[in-house]
Amino acid sequence: MKKPLLIGIAGGSASGKTxxxxxxxxxxxxxxxxxxxMDDYFKPEKNRPYVESPINGKMYTDDNHPNSVNLLQFKxxxxxxxxxxxxxxxxxxxxxxxxxxxxxRLDLKLYIDCLSDERIVRRLRRNMSWGLNFDEISNxxxxxxxxxxxxxxxxxxxxxxxxxxxSSPSENSLLAIIGLVENKMKIFYGGKNA
Numbered sequence: 001m002k003k004p005l006l007i008g009i010a011g012g013s014a015s016g017k018t019x020x021x022x023x024x025x026x027x028x029x030x031x032x033x034x035x036x037x038m039d040d041y042f043k044p045e046k047n048r049p050y051v052e053s054p055i056n057g058k059m060y061t062d063d064n065h066p067n068s069v070n071l072l073q074f075k076x077x078x079x080x081x082x083x084x085x086x087x088x089x090x091x092x093x094x095x096x097x098x099x100x101x102x103x104x105r106l107d108l109k110l111y112i113d114c115l116s117d118e119r120i121v122r123r124l125r126r127n128m129s130w131g132l133n134f135d136e137i138s139n140x141x142x143x144x145x146x147x148x149x150x151x152x153x154x155x156x157x158x159x160x161x162x163x164x165x166x167s168s169p170s171e172n173s174l175l176a177i178i179g180l181v182e183n184k185m186k187i188f189y190g191g192k193n194a
Contacts, residue, residue, distance in 0.1 A: 003082055004034070005184055006105055009092035010156055011112030012149050013064065014122035016166040020112055020174070021092045027178045031087035031185070038093020041074040043067075053143035060140055064148035066095055075101060087185065097156035107184065110177065111157045114166030116146060 007024070011017045018037065025033055042048070048061050048068040062068055081089050082105070097103055097111065114122075120141050127137045157163060162180075164173050 004084075004086040004089045005107050005181065006082065007088065007090045007108045007110065007181070008096040008102065008106040009090065009110045009112065010094065010096035010098075010153065010160065011166060012114060012116070012119050012153050013094065013145060014119040014126060015112045015114040016169060017092045017112050020110075020164065020166075020169065021090055023174055024090065024177065024181075027174065028088060028181060032085065033088045033090060034081045034084065034086045035090045035092070036074065036078055036081065038069060038074060038091065038095060041070045043070050051144070054147055055143050058139075058143055060144045062144060062148065064094065064145050064152070066098065066152065069093075069095060071095070071099060075099075078102065078105075088181070094153050095156075097159045098152055103159065108177075108181065109159060109161045111160035111163045112166040113157060113163050116149070118167055 009017050009021055009024075018039075021035060021037075025035060042063065045061055048063060049065050050059060051062045051065070052059055078089070078091060091102070095102075097106075097109055103109070120138070123141060123145075124134065124137050128134065162177070164177075
């Protein structure tokens with residue numbers, strides 16, 4: 001049994017990582033795929049860092065810090081998946097390209113790039129649909145999230161093999177990635193039935 005192709009998808013909050021991941025899964029459905037979403041590995045809120053905003057000193061639960069994610073369990077599940085009979089394993093999340101141990105195992109590294117003003121609008125729409133109000137969402141973004149993005153997420157863009165346009169995703173970019181994955185499967189793994 002050959003190891004599965006491991007694809008990592010990173011990008012800022014509300015950049016389109018999960019959406020792109022879903023499209024990739026759909027187009028590659030002739031393969032056996034396992035997908036791990038880093039958001040599923042948030043620690044309980046009481047175990048996440050509680051930190052002071054560098055802007056105004058207000059205290060926040062820091063959901064965009066590596067210590068907020070149970071990376072140990074994520075890696076355990078990831079490495080277990082790499083031993084299972086999958087053709088492709090996809091991981092997506094803010095820190096996909098940040099953690100050295102995860103990064104070193106990736107066969108294809110993608111970064112979904114999207115300007116911060118668009119990401120905040122998307123985040124507002126998404127989080128308001130969850131019942132949060134405008135002030136709650138915008139305050140935490142302006143006071144904390146954007147700084148963690150600059151610290152932990154944005155620098156990983158330059159570690160990606162390919163940077164994709166999250167503001168205006170095109171079918172051509174999706175098809176290019178699918179073609180690349182198909183070629184990797186044929187060259188390195190002997191095709192989908194390997």
